[in-house]
Structure formats: structure tokens, C-alpha cells
Amino acid sequence: MAGKKRFGARLRELFSLGGKEEDDFYEELEDLLIEADLGASVTVELVDQLRVSRRSRDREGILQGLRELLLEGLAPAELDLDPQRLNVVLFLGVNGVGKTTNLAKFAHWYQREWPQTGMLLAAGDTFRAAAVEQLSLHAERLGVRIVRQGTGSDAGAVIHDAITSAQSRGERLVLADTAGRMHNRADLVRELEKIHGIIRKLTGDEAVYRKVLVIDGTTGQNALRQAELFHEAVGVDAVLLSKYDSAARGGVLVPLQRSLGLRCGWVGTGETYQDLHRFSPDAYVDDLLAP
Numbered sequence: 001m002a003g004k005k006r007f008g009a010r011l012r013e014l015f016s017l018g019g020k021e022e023d024d025f026y027e028e029l030e031d032l033l034i035e036a037d038l039g040a041s042v043t044v045e046l047v048d049q050l051r052v053s054r055r056s057r058d059r060e061g062i063l064q065g066l067r068e069l070l071l072e073g074l075a076p077a078e079l080d081l082d083p084q085r086l087n088v089v090l091f092l093g094v095n096g097v098g099k100t101t102n103l104a105k106f107a108h109w110y111q112r113e114w115p116q117t118g119m120l121l122a123a124g125d126t127f128r129a130a131a132v133e134q135l136s137l138h139a140e141r142l143g144v145r146i147v148r149q150g151t152g153s154d155a156g157a158v159i160h161d162a163i164t165s166a167q168s169r170g171e172r173l174v175l176a177d178t179a180g181r182m183h184n185r186a187d188l189v190r191e192l193e194k195i196h197g198i199i200r201k202l203t204g205d206e207a208v209y210r211k212v213l214v215i216d217g218t219t220g221q222n223a224l225r226q227a228e229l230f231h232e233a234v235g236v237d238a239v240l241l242s243k244y245d246s247a248a249r250g251g252v253l254v255p256l257q258r259s260l261g262l263r264c265g266w267v268g269t270g271e272t273y274q275d276l277h278r279f280s281p282d283a284y285v286d287d288l289l290a291p
């Protein structure tokens with residue numbers, strides 16, 4: 001977590017320099033926030049608010065003001081799944097962000113939360129050869145059913161079969177993987193829209209349908225562009241921030257919420273099933289500001 005701490009440490013360096021003109025101080029603070037992946041527009045907004053609201057120019061006053069402003073934009077996402085109905089959760093994200101691994105952690109989480117409820121995994125990433133195998137291995141380890149077809153098959157058909165199968169067996173949770181990469185961006189969006197249409201048609205008002213976007217905590221500003229793509233294509237209900245254990249930065253959750261209105265629900269902190277935690281804004285901001 002060296003990188004994440006760097007922001008807090010550098011912030012304290014800035015305080016310790018002393019004797020700076022006010023404008024220079026805030027300009028340097030802006031640079032630090034941008035480097036911490038808060039994005040230019042959110043940074044300007046935050047620093048303007050801080051200038052207006054600050055109680056005192058001393059270190060503790062500014063730190064406290066910054067903490068409060070960061071927290072203002074960071075409520076945890078709620079999926080509001082309902083064990084009395086069918087719930088379909090679609091996992092979105094570009095390749096390698098940790099979609100499959102975190103889908104499996106999510107399955108493990110709900111095995112504990114809803115021990116009496118049947119669950120099904122849908123291997124909707126039919127584009128990448130190893131993805132179906134990877135998810136199958138998790139299904140086997142977790143002892144949950146999986147609906148799969150071969151690589152290159154139609155992802156919409158896999159997810160269609162999974163939902164109708166869960167409906168006929170009375171299972172209450174379908175966790176569906178999706179491809180994060182297609183031949184090009186237009187193909188990816190088209191495939192997601194198709195899957196989205198199939199799920200909506202099959203579930204109507206009778207089921208809970210949610211989309212979770214997995215963001216790699218080490219990617220910085222690029223994450224914002226990824227989120228825009230998926231949010232525009234099908235709409236995102238919650239973000240799962242993966243690889244937070246090795247996150248060089250992690251500040252991107254602030255612009256995700258302030259610019260796109262996307263809230264984080266979970267944080268992935270490793271590769272085992274236990275390494276998934278509910279997102280805590282307080283812990284996150286403490287971590288961001290820690291020296």
C-alpha cells in the first residue's frame with residue numbers, strides 16, 4: 001500500500017514546509033489530489049469547497065475539512081437483493097480486473113448470507129478461452145451449479161439458459177460472468193446490450209436484476225473511462241474495487257461517485273474467498289489520508 005500512503009505522506013510534507021502563500025499551497029494540494037487519482041474536475045471542486053469551508057489553515061483543520069469533503073461523496077452501494085425472489089447479478093469489467101475471482105468470492109459470501117438458497121453461476125465470458133474453465137473450477141470448489149458452454153459460444157444463450165434453469169429449480173441467485181474484451185469496443189457494447197435485453201425480458205418485474213462493475217484498484221484514471229463505457233452501455237448499480245491489497249492508488253472511487261454517481265459496495269483484498277469486504281467510506285478515507 002506504499003502508493004496509497006504516499007498521498008497522505010506528501011500531504012503532510014506540504015504542511016510541514018510552512019511559509020507558503022495560500023494560492024501556492026492550494027495549487028500544490030490540487031496536484032497531490034490529481035496524482036492520487038481524484039481527477040481534475042473533482043479536485044478543483046474539492047479544493048474550492050475546502051477554501052470556502054476551511055475552519056483554519058492549520059494542518060488539522062485542513063485535514064479534517066478534506067476528510068469531511070471526501071466522505072460527503074462516499075456512501076456504500078446497496079444492491080437490495082431479495083432472498084424471496086430470483087436475483088440476477090451481472091459482473092462487468094474489462095479483462096484482468098478480477099471479475100471471475102470476485103464473482104466467486106461473492107458466491108462464497110452469499111453461501112454464508114443465504115445458506116438455504118440455491119445459487120447458480122453462469123459462464124458468460126465465452127470470449128476468453130480460460131474464463132469458462134476458471135469459473136468451473138470455482139463452481140466445483142464452492143459446490144455450486146454452473147451453466148456453461150464452450151469458448152466462442154453465444155454468451156446471451158448461456159445466460160438465458162442459466163436464468164430459465166434457475167427459475168425452474170427455484171434457485172434465488174444467478175451470478176453471471178461476462179467478457180471484458182471483444183474484438184472492439186462496439187462488439188463489447190453490442191454483446192452487453194444483448195445480454196441486458198435477454199435478462200430484462202426473462203426477469204421482468206419478478207426478479208431483482210443488478211449489475212456490478214469490477215474496477216481494478218491499481219488502474220487509476222483509466223478506471224473512470226471504463227466505468228463510463230459500461231455505465232452508458234447497460235447501467236451500473238454498484239462498483240466492486242478489486243486488488244485493494246496491492247492498490248498503488250485507489251483514489252478513483254471519489255470521482256466515480258462524484259462524476260458518475262457510482263457507489264462502491266465491496267472491496268477485494270486478495271485472491272481467496274475470504275478476501276471480500278463491504279466498502280467502508282470511513283476506513284477508505286482514513287487509508288487515503290494516512291501518512
Ligand SMILES: Nc1nc2c(ncn2[C@@H]2O[C@H](COP(=O)(O)OP(=O)(O)OP(=O)(O)O)[C@@H](O)[C@H]2O)c(=O)[nH]1
Pocket residue numbers: 093094095096097098099100101102125128131179180242243244245246267268269270271275
Ligand atoms: N491481489 C489481488 N489479486 C486479485 C484480486 N482479485 C483478483 N485478483 C487476481 O487478479 C487476476 C485476474 O483475475 P480474474 O478474476 O481472472 O480477472 P477477470 O477480470 O475475470 O479476467 P478475465 O477472465 O480475463 O476477464 C488473478 O490472478 C486474480 O487472482 C484481489 O482483490 N487482490
